[in-house]
Amino acid sequence: MAFHFHSHSQFLLFFFLTAGLALLFPSTAEPHLTENYYEKTCPKFNDIVQQVVTDKQIATPTTAAAVLRLFFHDCVLEGCDASLLIASNSFNKAERDHDTNVNLPGDGFDTIARIKTSLELQCPGVVSCADIITAATRNLVNMVGGPHYRVSFGRKDGLVSRADRVDGHYAKTNMTMSEIINLFASKKLSVQDMVALSGAHTIGFSHCREFSNRIFNFSKTSDIDPTLNANFAKGLKNLCANYTSNPGMSAFNDVMTPGKFDNMYFRNLQRGLGLLSTDQAMMVDERTKPLVDLYASDEKKFFEDFAQSMIKVSLMNVKTGKHGEVRRRCDAFNNLKT
Structure with missing residues (x-):
């Protein structure tokens, strides 16, 4: 299509109108994410x-x-x-x-x-x-x-x-479940996303200071958190005995299969083997417990939901x-x- 302008002022008017439209309707050429984005520029x-x-x-x-x-x-x-x-x-x-x-x-x-x-x-x-x-x-x-x-x-x-x-911006181990759910909601992540993503704790470790309050002087009536499996708590106390002088001391988040990504983390929660208080709290909160039980019994469903939540985060x-x-x-x- 060709445009013919009879005067310089007509050209300027056309220019400013089109420039204005460009501002109203930004270019759709803005690059979008694609799976094969590097196919030509970096094939390896x-x-x-x-x-x-x-x-x-x-x-x-x-x-x-x-x-x-x-x-x-x-x-x-x-x-x-x-x-x-x-x-x-x-x-x-x-x-x-x-x-x-x-x-x-x-x-x-x-x-x-x-x-x-x-x-x-x-x-x-x-x-x-x-x-x-x-x-x-x-x-x-x-x-x-x-x-x-x-x-x-x-x-x-x-x-x-x-x-x-x-x-x-980050969940802390001393937060209530409502605080954590609200934090995830502020990132447009649902309760289901939160529970599924928590399953990432099936691998990795946490430093003793992150759960020391559960195994040392928990309350006036109990030295350890009663929601913790007693034998597990005893083992953690031995492991973390010197954590104040050795802050690098840590424990696996999943004591059963620490190097394998599976649904054992959720099965552990059912047995009082959750390391962090925020993990174990999902086992008692009515908003999260059904999802914990679902993922503990159905690894395939956990994997599906985890994958979808990871895509959302990405x-x-x-x-x-x-x-x-x-x-x-x-x-x-x-x-x-x-």
Whole structure:
């Protein structure tokens, strides 16, 4: 279609009208996430991610849990934008150095850095750290026995990472079930999402300080939390006896099959073998108990719901187009500013 203008003023009028329409109806060319996003720009993306996580998981069996935790902690704050990977500098205390995140296992950060290094050699400046976290998490969950679910790519890395934004975004072990449910609801996650995602505790570990109140001086009438299995509590007391002088002391979240992604976590809750008070509380709250019982009896249903909830989390507040960047290295913004 050709437009003919009889005067300069007609052209200007047309220009401003079309510019105005463009503002009213933004371009639909904004990149959307797709499963094959890197098919042409970095065809070995999936192979490289798989190779690195396989090597790392074999060498360090806690890697899957570490990366899964990293994924959650990244996505629930600024969205899935790798803001958690940014290192602090003299101008900015980044979110990874907030008290909530400072004890995240180093294996998670190391795994993502290794993948990024390999990808930069293969296709420099193409794959975002945010997409690496998403892909690595899915592959590792599947590698240790969990469901394989489809994820899309095309995220950009965020441009903000501040420790002073962290408070109020993460569930804490001293929260009530209502507080946790409300926190998840604020992220557009349902009670079912919350219970299914809690099943991630089927792998990994927690530090003794996170559950010490359940095994030492619980109340005036009982040294241990009565909802804890007595023999389990005794074992935890022995394990964590010196936790104040050795803060690295920890216990597996799932004492039965700690390295396998399965539904044992929910079966443990039914037997008083939940490690954290917030875990065990799901067994008594009427909003969560039916789901705990369902997942304990039906692993397939747990896997299906966990996969759907993980996909929802992976799409939280995703940055695309000019709202982010593809970092050259995952721990620093490209322009090195805060």
